[in-house]
Amino acid sequence: xxxxxxxxxxxxxxxxxxxxxxxxxxxxxxxxxxxxxxxxxxxxxxxxxxxxxxxxxxxxxxxxxxxxxxxxxxxxxxxxxxxxxxxxxxxxxxxxxxxxxxxxxxxxxxxxxxxxxxxxxxxxxxxxxxxxxxxxxxxxxxxxxxxxxxxxxxxxxxx
Amino acid sequence: xxxxxxxxxxxxxxxxxxxxxxxxxxxxxxxxxxxxxxxxxxxxxxxxxxxxxxxxxxxxxxxxxxxxxxxxxxxxxxxxxxxxxxxxxxxxxxxxxxxxxxxxxxxxxxxxxxxxxxxxxxxxxxxxxxxxxxxxxxxxxxxxxxxxxxxxxxxxxxxxxxxxxxxxxxxxxxxxxxxxxxxxxxxxxxxxxxxxxxxxxxxxxxxxxxxxxxxxxxxxxxxxxxxxxxxxxxxxxxxxxxxxxxxxxxxxxxxxxxxxxxxxxxxxxxxxxxxxxxxxxxxxxxxxxxxxxxxxxxxxxxxxxxxxxxxxxxxxxxxxxxxxxxxxxxxxxxxxxxxxxxxxxxxxxxxxxxxxxxxxxxxxxxxxxxxxxxxxxxxxxxxxxxxxxxxxxxxxxxxxxxxxxxxxxxxxxxx
Numbered sequence: 001x002x003x004x005x006x007x008x009x010x011x012x013x014x015x016x017x018x019x020x021x022x023x024x025x026x027x028x029x030x031x032x033x034x035x036x037x038x039x040x041x042x043x044x045x046x047x048x049x050x051x052x053x054x055x056x057x058x059x060x061x062x063x064x065x066x067x068x069x070x071x072x073x074x075x076x077x078x079x080x081x082x083x084x085x086x087x088x089x090x091x092x093x094x095x096x097x098x099x100x101x102x103x104x105x106x107x108x109x110x111x112x113x114x115x116x117x118x119x120x121x122x123x124x125x126x127x128x129x130x131x132x133x134x135x136x137x138x139x140x141x142x143x144x145x146x147x148x149x150x151x152x153x154x155x156x157x158x159x
Numbered sequence: 160x161x162x163x164x165x166x167x168x169x170x171x172x173x174x175x176x177x178x179x180x181x182x183x184x185x186x187x188x189x190x191x192x193x194x195x196x197x198x199x200x201x202x203x204x205x206x207x208x209x210x211x212x213x214x215x216x217x218x219x220x221x222x223x224x225x226x227x228x229x230x231x232x233x234x235x236x237x238x239x240x241x242x243x244x245x246x247x248x249x250x251x252x253x254x255x256x257x258x259x260x261x262x263x264x265x266x267x268x269x270x271x272x273x274x275x276x277x278x279x280x281x282x283x284x285x286x287x288x289x290x291x292x293x294x295x296x297x298x299x300x301x302x303x304x305x306x307x308x309x310x311x312x313x314x315x316x317x318x319x320x321x322x323x324x325x326x327x328x329x330x331x332x333x334x335x336x337x338x339x340x341x342x343x344x345x346x347x348x349x350x351x352x353x354x355x356x357x358x359x360x361x362x363x364x365x366x367x368x369x370x371x372x373x374x375x376x377x378x379x380x381x382x383x384x385x386x387x388x389x390x391x392x393x394x395x396x397x398x399x400x401x402x403x404x405x406x407x408x409x410x411x412x413x414x415x416x417x418x419x420x421x422x423x424x425x426x427x428x429x430x431x432x433x434x435x436x437x438x439x440x441x442x443x444x445x446x447x448x449x450x451x452x453x454x455x456x457x458x459x460x461x462x463x464x465x466x467x468x469x470x471x472x473x474x475x476x477x478x479x480x481x482x483x484x485x486x487x488x489x490x491x492x493x494x495x496x497x498x499x500x501x502x503x504x505x506x507x508x509x510x511x512x513x514x515x516x517x518x519x520x521x522x523x524x525x526x527x528x529x530x531x532x533x534x535x536x537x538x539x540x541x542x543x544x545x546x547x548x549x550x551x552x553x554x555x556x557x558x559x560x561x562x563x564x565x566x567x568x569x570x571x572x573x574x
Contacts, residue, residue, distance in 0.1 A: 006519045010512075010570045019507065041511050041527045042541040064541055066511035126515060 008119035009126075010067070017071035017113065022078045023060045030058070034139035038132055043069045047077070047136045054085050061133070068117070068126050073133025075113040085141050092134040099127045172460060173551040175200040186521030189556045194339050194500050194547035195525055196389045197370060199453075203392055206452035210445045217441055219418060233444050236451035237434070243454040244365075244384065245375030246401050253407070253437045254447055257398035258366040259289040261385030262333070264400055264437060265362060266293035268413045270331075276302030279328045281359070283308040283316055284533040285338045285345075290364045291533070294333060308334070310537055314341035314490045321350070325357040332361050336368035340531035340545065341490035342500030344368075351380035360406075366390055366398075370549065371469060371498055373462040376401050388450035392457065397446030400437075407433045414439040465550045469499050475554050476501050476546065479561040484568065489538055499548040502529070505564065508571045510544040516570060520563040 030048035037044040043065025050058040059077045063070055076095075080088040095114060098105040099121050105111060106118035120130045173179045176198045181188045190198060210232065216225035218233045238249040246252055255261045270293075274280070280294045284307050298305045306324055309317045316334070325332070332354045337344050347363055354361040362383040368374055370391035376384045383406075388397040412419055412430055416439030421429040430436045457465065474494055480486050485506035491497045505513060510526035517524055525545045528535045535541060546560055 006516055006566075006570065009515070015571065042532075042535070043511075044541075066509035068512070123515060126511075129511065 005119075005122075009123055011116040011119065013113055013116040014067055014071040017074040018067040021061075021063075021070060021074040023074065023081075024062065025060050026062065027058050027060045032140040034136045036132055036136045036139060038065070038069070038128060041066065041129070043129065043132055045069065045073050045133055045136045047073070047133070047140055049137075049140050051085070056080055056083055056085070056088060061136070063133075065132070066126075066129055068120060068129040069132045072114070072117055072130045073136070075117070076133045076137060079112040079114055080137065088137060089141060092138055095134055096131065099130060172200075173553070175202070175456070176551050177201060177204070179551060183521040183523065184519050189522040189552075189559045191522060191524045191546040191548060191552065191556065191560060193370075193390070193549035193552075194367060194529075194545065196395065197392050197549050198551065199394070199449075200392055200456050202456050203394065203449050203452045207394060207445050207449045210448050214448075215445075218444055219435070229444060232448050233442070236447040239451040239454055240399055240447075241401075243374075243458070244369065244386070244399075244401055245377050247377060248404065250432070250434050251401055251404055251407065253400040253402075253434045254442055255385070255398050255400050256396050256443070257387040257389065258364055258385045259293075259387075261383075261398060261400035262290055262362070262364065263293045264413045265383055265385075265402075265410075266297040268410045268437070269360075269406075270294075270297035270303075271300060272411050274298075274301040274303040274330060277328060278303040278330045279306055279326070280304070281306050281308065281324055281329050281332045283310065283334050284537055285310050285314065285316065285341065285343065286333075286335055286531070286533070287339050287364065287366070288530040288532070290333055290335060290362075303330070304328075307533075310343075310534070313492055314338065314343050314534070314538075315496065316343075316345055318346070318349070321353060325353060325359065327358070329354075329357055329359040332359055333364070334362075335364040335366070336374070337365075337371070337498045337500075338490075338531075338534070339367050339500065340529040340534045340543070341502055342367075342497040342547075343491055344496050344498055347379045347381060355380065367498060367500070370457075371462075372466060382406060388446060388453065391450070391453055393450030393453035394443075394446045397443045397450050404433065407437070410437075412439070413437055416440045418442070460550065468550060469548060469552075470494065472548050472552055472554060472557060473497070473499055473501070476548065476557045476560070479557055480546075480564070483561065483564055486564070489543060500545060501547070502543045502545045504540060504543055505567060506571060508567050510542040512571075513544045513564070513567050516567045517560070517563045520559065520566065522560055522563045524560075 027048050031051045032049040035046040045063035047061040049056055059081055061073050094105050101121045106115055117130050120126050178198050214228050216229040218230040237252050241249040241252040280303055294305055311317050336347055351361050360382040363381045365384050365386045369386040384401045386398055389395040419431050419436050419439040421431050487504050489502045514524055514526035527542050
């Protein structure tokens with residue numbers, strides 16, 4: 001068995017998203033919001049979504065953590081913008097499949113930049129990092145209109 | 160049970176540790192996560208095997224031969240560890256699952272019994288979560304107030320503030336002997352003298368000290384001292400709490416059950432003498448015997464030799480890591496004030512990413528908050544990478560660490 005290669009894990013595109021995250025800020029008039037954290041490593045992500053007629057019109061995040069968690073959420077926000085809630089949830093499911101090593105998803109161009117994370121599947125302890133942003137997405141879409149005001153203090157904590 | 164070192168011990172003693180022959184990611188293992196747990200020498204593994212193959216039976220209750228043997232081995236192990244930490248008598252050593260349980264025992268027994276509303280518990284922001292949370296729990300239940308000794312920019316206790324923090328309401332001070340996240344060695348004797356003058360008790364978390372240096376609890380002048388077996392070459396799930404006889408006798412039981420009673424009535428019971436009053440249920444007999452073998456092993460090597468070896472490896476590690484671009488090391492600059500922990504960050508490579516890249520090179524370190532979130536807050540970071548050394552690490556291990564950090568640099572400088 002060949003060892004999983006670090007170069008397959010740390011793709012250029014991942015480091016590029018880590019250093020220049022897309023959609024990183026807060027948004028006016030968001031309709032859903034969620035905060036998630038990984039107590040093991042201290043990574044945190046807070047995402048805000050503005051939905052209109054069940055479509056993700058705007059999605060942004062604030063977060064801190066490792067290159068995998070931060071690149072993953074940055075890529076995810078780029079891919080789900082403009083999609084319906086059902087499509088976004090479906091995408092989260094497909095991404096989870098890719099983390100289990102599903103090659104078909106890893107070759108699917110509709111996954112966009114997220115495909116660069118396919119190498120994470122070879123590093124079981126880091127899969128949770130890649131899924132953190134998707135956990136936030138699911139949580140936000142489940143809550144939808146139910147905006148948690150307490151998240152303000154949590155966002156201050158991140159910054 | 161005496162130690163069985165198969166080969167003459169030679170620095171860095173790695174021959175005695177079978178796991179160090181393991182390959183990780185196809186490379187020979189460099190184990191630098193010793194502040195989390197140490198590896199086990201063959202003599203400790205043999206002691207466990209021998210116990211289960213030849214002695215195993217419950218203690219203090221069987222009339223049969225194996226139970227007699229098991230009880231003797233278990234109590235001899237207690238006496239061995241009591242001597243190891245300088246206790247006046249074996250009965251002053253309570254077996255626990257580790258340091259965490261020892262702190263919970265004191266907070267739950269002495270704390271709940273003695274603390275009143277407005278009393279003060281003084282700890283420090285350097286503490287491991289296990290020396291914070293049990294005190295928070297007991298403070299919430301008794302109305303006592305939790306206060307903190309702060310740390311400075313080198314991760315040392317700000318002891319200038321200590322006399323002011325100590326007052327007539329201070330009932331207990333609880334600090335670590337050596338910090339798990341920074342390696343800072345605290346001046347326990349000085350802290351003990353001041354605590355005693357203020358009329359308070361001193362609890363010392365010795366989890367990171369007992370593996371590396373000779374500890375004499377009486378000489379330190381503290382009232383409670385706790386340690387974990389698994390960080391000192393012993394098995395997991397065993398550790399100890401030491402306190403003077405009178406103090407232990409004055410404390411109510413912590414857990415109820417078999418072993419800890421003298422008589423049981425319908426409504427109330429009477430307690431066994433110490434140490435058994437605090438050891439309800441079947442204890443970790445094999446663990447106690449294993450940690451006694453670990454104590455033999457460490458004393459055979461001598462702490463003087465261990466300390467000398469570790470000092471040379473740590474000073475080399477700090478020298479090599481300091482010369483790597485973008486590496487920032489936390490903790491005391493003076494080596495006399497620090498132990499075998501090197502906590503660092505490196506440019507914009509997150510500690511979690513550093514640990515993954517090092518793992519790919521067979522180098523095991525820890526990344527995260529090290530159960531010391533108050534320390535992380537102090538330095539304005541959410542996590543650090545931590546290389547922690549022990550007696551079997553060598554300068555070659557430091558070289559492997561430094562070379563692997565070069566790889567981190569290469570990967571993170573590509574974009």
